[in-house]
Amino acid sequence: MDNSSYRRLLQITEDLIREKGCQRTTLAEIMNRTGLSKGAIYHYVSGKxxxxxxILKERTKEVNRKFQQAVDLENPELENPLRAIEKGTQHIMDREDITNLIFIYLLSRQEVPTVSRILKEVYQYSEQASIAWIEAGQQAGVIPSQLDVKKTAAMLMTYSYGMRVMAMVSPESFTLTSKDYYQFMLNVLEGKKE
Incomplete structure (x- = not known):
């Protein structure tokens, strides 16, 4: 499958999820709307x-790409990369965001081995990206070297996953903003207590 078919597959699947939700989106509808055969789709995935x-992985990778673009090794500072993360994660507080819809759907199916694997892969990728972000900041001298990288990454992941779940489960009482997340990250990465 060429890159345009791959992008079309992802975009049309996202469109269908927005229209029908994850549960009611079928592989048959995806094939019909994309014009791709089951074999063409199965070149990339084994099912819905x-x-x-x-899609979840691609969106996560996009946040990482934006962070990498914001890192200026010539003029190291913490603010620009953190602002890139903040902007890249604003969607986690949006109840209608496609990644949140997919994330909650997949969580509800985590007993399925394929889904459990997918969730672990997304988490591991996000965790590794967080570790790389923190290490880059430490190497640039803008994040204290004594900060435990793995624990700090786990703390940031827990906070962001918690925000995502809260926004989906109880949107009427969810009051945190992306600015709150930015401030939390800044405090944690500068070694301050909240």
């Missing part, structure tokens, strides 16, 4: 859940 996971 894996396709949804692929």
């Amino acid at each position: 859940d894996e396709l949804f996971g692929l």
Whole structure:
């Protein structure tokens, strides 16, 4: 499958999820709207859940790309990369965001081995990206070297996952903003207590 078919597959799947939700979106509808055969789709994924996971992974990779672009090794500072993360994660507080819809759907199906694997892969990728972000900041001298990288990454992941779940489960009482997340990250990465 060429890159345009791959992008079309992801975009049309996202469109269908927005229209129908994850549960009611079928592989048959995806094939019909994309014009791709089952074999063409199966070149990338083994089914609907894996396709949804692929969308989640692609969105996570996009946040990482934006962070990497914001890192200026010539003029190291913490603010620009953190602002890139803040902007890249604003969607976690949006109840209608496609990644949140997919994330909650996949969580509800985590007893399925394929789905469990997908969730672990997304988490591991996000965790590794967080570790790389923190290490880059330490190497640039803008994040204290004594900060425990793995624990700090786990703390940031827990906070962001918690925000995502809260925004989906109880949007009427959810009051945190992306600015709150930015401030939390800044405090943690500068070694301050909240």
